[in-house]
Amino acid sequence: MSDATTLLVVKDLATTFQTPSGPLPAVGGVSFTLKENETLGIVGESGSGKTVLSRTIMGLQPRRNVEVTGSVLLNGFEVVGASEEAKRAIWGLEVAMVFQDPMTSLNPVMRIGKQIDEILRVRLKMDRHAAKARAIELLELVGIPSPAERYGVFPGELSGGMRQRVVIATALAGSPKLLMADEPTTGLDVTIQAQILNLLQSVKDQMSMSVVLVTHDLGVVATRTSRIIVMYAGRIVEMGTTRDVFARHRMPYTRALLEGSPKVSNPSHTRLLAIPGRPPNLLDLPQGCAFAPRCSFATDICRKERPELEPSFEDGHAFACWNPLPVSQGVPA
């Protein structure tokens, strides 16, 4: 893995929304890299900026009232500052997204086959028959029974799990090098969740893609990612190999997440137990560590100065905390 080429380099990425109540820094100072064929997990509570981050990486943030700074090099293409037209060239073919909610991410009045073969016809210039044949192949690949008949149905005629398979098939249509999966199983039944995650894993291997797997459920990323980024209030607070984040984390928020999470061996469906206190208001962030108001280890410096992300041990492990946990305190994976 270490000699694989780097596919994605994110550096000092920040996304700020202009809202009526002032600037809202949804993502701030995020840097990481992703190699080819690697699966990276991004975890954090709801509202921690995972969706904004994954969309900003693609350049898919809203077009108005938003400012993006920093750099995202995707297979050599600088996404930040690129025009919509330039980004269109990479969307679908270099990078694609599996959206969170299959109930809202498919066009309700367009037959699913048409939604899948749109990329094939418009972007890859395939003719109608070839595109249809390929779309049916894709439906089969994502495990939809009798794909040829399903080609012509509307999303409303399918269950949530089936719809998410259609979303995945659509994302795969352009054979992207990078697949962004934004909470692909939230809102689905437990058994369906596991099926979808396994499906993602198998198509990743078949199509040799890199995957960014976004979730608020650490159980989801435990067995399926090689590295994990933990986000809080739009920033990375800890990152490292999956093993290190589970077994040797140093940041109290990571531990709080893990304590609320089922053990790795459990099925990947349990939601995080609520961490006491509320996520911070991004419009009015505390001066120091954003986690301080909820942290039982907080000291004076935590409330005054924000801890920077510092490298810890090997393999790119890093955390941002003034009073890190001793290594032995980790919850074993």
Next chain:
Amino acid sequence: MLIGIVFIISVGAFYLIHLLPGDPAAVILGTGDSPQNRARLFKELGLNKPILEQYFVWIKNVLHGNLGTSFISQTSVWSTIKSALPIDVEIIVLSQILAFAVAIPTAMVSARKPDGWLDRLLGATSFTLLSIPSFVVIVLLVLFIAIKLGVPHTGVSSYVSLGQDWVVNLESLALPSFTLALGSFVVYYRVLRSDLIATLQEEYITMARSKGISQRRIMWRHAFRPSSVALLGTAGVNIGGLLAGGFIVQYLLSIPGLGYTLIQSIGLSDYLVVQGIVLVVSVGVILINFAFDLIINIVDPRISRE
């Protein structure tokens, strides 16, 4: 249901027209004639019977496909309607083509950047148009376009049908069609604009965007269809309204469509013609709405599934 509505309308029309002052005998004989002659004519026309009985005689004939004969002109009501109706249909079709052809692209332009300068300009324009009644529009158009440019604004006697000479026909119907199109445009533009703005916020639009397809394609292939349900519903009601309410424009421009004929017949107390037109128009309005309901169900499969 449909039959019930038509029945109620037919009763209403029948009753109302008999309430109006004036009677056909006076029109035919002139006011000075003797009461004996009047009574004889009343009897001939069947107007001496109780109104309820008159109604049943009429409706029985209607159900047998016979709308009767005009008291005044002695021509069959159906043939009168048959020669007038195509004019209404043509004006409506022309006006709707115009209205949609302008409303759809402008609504898309507005929805792309809500509150942008183009959207504001279009909004102000449509608001201005909305506040001008159609008879004022006609007078202005006649004054400034028809007379200045010499576009014929026609008259009943000089009316030329589409089959006879389509150029002259289109010229003469351009003005009324344009007038009706203005009103329709404003309504369609506003309804579609707001639905498009809502649709463009949807997650499936972001998903479409993530496929790297053009803005234009997103608008037409992804946003337009789910945004057109209210538009179609409005169009159904509006077109029905144009059929039923086309008389202002027709009357002002002396175009011998149904509306014009209706007003004339009311003035002459030509009961059977009035009743026939009201019946045909109300059936037409209902059919139009029915057709649009069907179209809506095809356009948005969610609706029939519910």
